[in-house]
Amino acid sequence: MNFGILVFQQVEELDFVGPWEMLTMWSRHADGPQNCLIVSQSPGPVTCAKGLLINPHVSFADCPVLDYLLVPGGQGTRREVGNPVFVDFVADQAKNCRAVMSVCTGAFVLHAAGLLSGRKATTHWGSLERLRALGDVEVLEQRYVQDGMVWTSAGVSAGTDLMLAFIASEAGEEAAGKVQFGAEYYPSSTRYGGYENHAQAPAYIKNTRADP
Template structure:
């Protein structure tokens, strides 16, 4: 079982580093998938949203068929949804993937690849209305959501919750527990600044659920 994480210029760092950390801990502590590949369209460094530069393992041309593919978000998605090479790569890999996942605005790349039509999905709170405006996606305001083989999460840090839930689904609760414990990922319940009352706060943050 192999897992690929797509990256592109202006990808949001934590969108892919958070899931990467969970995935590699899964491999280390609980017999998770190996290898976990960072994939980009072309060889060479990728400059991320906040200035981090990374070196992907493989290009599209060298990437093997993947069992699982994760598409992160970031400002770069606004450009990449109109990149036919990248969108086709996602669509072609998805044909044989057991699961395709998105974090944040990576959902828009999945949509461009034809993977969200008629599905439930979520994205960063700042892009929920933009996702609704596409017209063929049932948008839910949760940290993460699964619809068949398609998983999506809210913004940035939510990708960690998504990945732990995915690990539990595939590898069982004990595997997810080992990863969570190894990562010491037990988020504090403290809320700073009262932003859970912000007009654009998603339902899960406001403590409500959509009917």
């Protein structure tokens, strides 16, 4: 099984590092995908949104057929939605994927690739109205959303929750539990600064439950 995480210039770091941590723990400790890859359009370093430099494993030209694909977000998505090479890669790989996922504004890449029309989805709170404005997506204010083989999540840290939920769906509660325990990922329910009352706070922030 091949699991690819797509990166690009100005990708948001935690959008892909959080899911990567869960994914590789799944691979190593709970019989997850054997081949976990960071994929970029071209060879060479990628500069992330906060300045982190990374070296992807493969370029589009070298990438094998993927069984799973995750597209993170960040300011760079605003450029990539208009990049036909990038969008076509996502659309072509999706034809063979068991699941395609996005974190944050990666949802707009999925839409550009024809994968969100007529589906339920979510994105970063700051882009919920922009997603609604597309007109053919049912936007839900949840931490993550599954609609068939397409999974989307809210912003940045929400990708970690998406990946754990996906592991539970794909491999069962026991596998997800091993990953969660190994990562010691038990988020606090503490809210700081009263931002749960912000005018743009998505509905899930105001809920006391941890579910999407």
